[in-house]
Amino acid sequence: xxxxxxxxxxxxxxxxxxxxxxxxxxxxxxxxxxxxxxxxxxxxxxxxxxxxxxxxxxxxxxxxxxxxxxxxxxxxxxxxxxxxxxxxxxxxxxxxxxxxxxxxxxxxxxxxxxxxxxxxxxxxxxxxxxxxxxxxxxxxxxxxxxxxxxxxxxxxxxxxxxxxxxxxxxxxxxxxxxxxxxxxxxxxxxxxxxxxxxxxxxxxxxxxxxxxxxxxxxxxxxxxxxxxxxxxxxxxxxxxxx
Numbered sequence: 001x002x003x004x005x006x007x008x009x010x011x012x013x014x015x016x017x018x019x020x021x022x023x024x025x026x027x028x029x030x031x032x033x034x035x036x037x038x039x040x041x042x043x044x045x046x047x048x049x050x051x052x053x054x055x056x057x058x059x060x061x062x063x064x065x066x067x068x069x070x071x072x073x074x075x076x077x078x079x080x081x082x083x084x085x086x087x088x089x090x091x092x093x094x095x096x097x098x099x100x101x102x103x104x105x106x107x108x109x110x111x112x113x114x115x116x117x118x119x120x121x122x123x124x125x126x127x128x129x130x131x132x133x134x135x136x137x138x139x140x141x142x143x144x145x146x147x148x149x150x151x152x153x154x155x156x157x158x159x160x161x162x163x164x165x166x167x168x169x170x171x172x173x174x175x176x177x178x179x180x181x182x183x184x185x186x187x188x189x190x191x192x193x194x195x196x197x198x199x200x201x202x203x204x205x206x207x208x209x210x211x212x213x214x215x216x217x218x219x220x221x222x223x224x225x226x227x228x229x230x231x232x233x234x235x236x237x238x239x240x241x242x
Contacts, residue, residue, distance in 0.1 A: 027203035
């Protein structure tokens, strides 16, 4: 119960910064900047937790920018606007903001593995050990019960579940609906899957396989596959676009 309360308090502290820009990458990952993202000398830069991160422009799929209207705007016209900038077009499109959580693993961060806003680690092993210490469990137990999500909130929810931490197994919780197949999961030996049998080492291999399946170009696949990390949803998007 103590671990559950601590986890709930931790979850309440994670808030998406106001005006934070979001960078979406072609490999399925994304980075939430603390304030803004901008282009400089052919590179994309991002204010991130006291760091200025730099990425090659060709790796970027798009940037979602949240820019609240200035206070001088008449009250009836005040509203936040998301400006979506794509590589192929400079057109700005209004879209509703999407909440995003903190990623457990992001290869573009200086400390790739996070177990909390102030708990950042260089390796997967260090992150698992930190979670094991927090929940007073073994590293093996943490890996078994943390789930497949890359969302840090969901990982803590799994580990803090009363059904996992209670002393007796007299009452069993109903089984959860099995998750779909993740297109990208950095903990797999083949991180990119295009089906339960087709597995790939790189994003480019996965996109090429999808392009061959649908008889389209890789550019078409990237344009129409959508933002979901669920492979069934990706296939659904491609079938509807075909």
